[in-house]
Amino acid sequence: MAMEPSLADLRERIVAANAAKTPLRLRGGGTKDFHGEALVGDVLDTRVHRGVVDYEPSELVITARCGTPLAEIETALAQHGQFLPFEPPIFHADATIGGVIAAGLSGPRRASAGAARDFVLGAHLLDAHGELLRFGGQVMKNVAGFDVARLLCGSLGVLGLIAQVSLKALPRPREEVTLRFECNDAEALAMFHRWRAQPLPISATCWHDGIASVRLSGSSSALRAACAALGGTMINEAEALAWWSSLRQQSHEFFRRSDKPLWRLSLPATAPIDASGGDLVEWSGALRWLRSETPAGGIRTRTEKLCGTATLWRGERNGVPMFHPLAAFNLELNRRLKRQFDPNGIFNRGRMSAEF
Incomplete structure (x- = not known):
């Protein structure tokens, strides 16, 4: 199968960089430039390779090229009453789906719905040699052996260019309500623990500044029963949407402080x-x-x-690495993976660790 022109152009630059051992900085919208260590190398703009490849609403699967704006994908899903359940942070309208998967970040619904990696069904990876590797597929039960497609989630682009990704979507909840409770942090944690042991339609929880918030998602009858069981104060829909969005996008004042x-x-x-x-x-x-x-x-x-x-x-790093240091065994696994996919270390050099 012939390679698409936009991907062929990216491949040409990758092959040339690998031959010269010149580092490349994979970049979509740049909305997550802060998320990682050094930004090294010539920018390889992934936004030239964009567009939804396939979307089957009845199958709850969407496949898109790496440079596709996340907003475009969410709009397509919303037209059919569907969404990405892990609620990826956008941070800015320019966010691309390739960056979403490379960063592997999830929003408020993560504890109930799952992480970003749990919704990755398949991916195409352009490695340092210019080979287009295909992992996984477009159905849930397709993985045998090492699940590389999900491994790419959170890899920060150090293994190669995530050229395409297939994601599982879900129907949007019929209704949602948000309850609030005045309590301290320890009391909130105790409530969260109790609620986890009960059959409640909880889709997000948060405590901040003396207030615990809980979002309930589901049918009208389920929400009525849950509200009766939990108590608390229900807030209006507009306020609830603004609150959970401020957490997902980290636009709340708490995150903006310096x-x-x-x-x-x-x-x-x-x-x-x-x-x-x-x-x-x-x-x-x-x-x-x-x-x-x-x-x-x-x-x-x-x-x-x-x-x-x-x-x-x-905050100021002052030589402190952003990410928690890996245990020796995990560090060696990461080294081996990096050598396998990118032996000359051209992709996002130093982005995850000074080691690679």
Whole structure:
């Protein structure tokens, strides 16, 4: 099968860069330039390779080229009452689906619906030799052996150019309501724990500044029963949409502040608040955002004791790596994967780690 002209042009640049061992910086809309370490190399703009390749609403699967704007995909899905359940952050209208998958970030619905990688059915990867590798497919049960398509999710483009991706979509919930409760952080965590053990249609939770918010999604009867069981104060639809959007897009004032470094802590949901800190708590307690001037070593040591990781999301690095250091075994796995797909290290050099 002949390669599309836009992809052939990208391939030509990749092959030339690999021959010269010149680093390339894979870039779509640039909305996640902050997410990672160094930005090194000549920019390879993926937006030239764009467009929805296939969309079957009855199959709940959409396939798009890497440079396709996320907004375009979400519009196509919305016309059929569908959406991407992991609610990827957009940050800016220029976000592309290739960048969404390379970053692997998920929004408020992640704890109930799953992570970005859980909705990747298949992908095409253009490697350093210019070979177009195909992984997975367009149905749920298609993976045998090592699931490379999902491995690409969160890879930050260090393995190659994610040329195309197939994603599972879901129907939008019939109705949604948001309840709020006045409580402190420990009380909120206790409530989240109780709710997880109950058959409740919870699609998102958050605690911040003395208020716990819970979003319920489903049928009218299910929401009525859940509201009766939980209590709390229901907020109007417009306010609820604005609130959850401000978390998903990180447009809330909490994320815009720059007074202290912002840490993203990934922890077991049962980890105690007083041991981890957390100025804003999502995902039933599994994701905690912390503003702190405590040295990075102290934060990461404390987080490791709770079996979690700490990412320096925003703030001056001063030589501190953004991502939590990998254990020796995991680091070696990453090295081997990098050597296999990109032996000369041309793709997004130093973006994930100084190691590669």
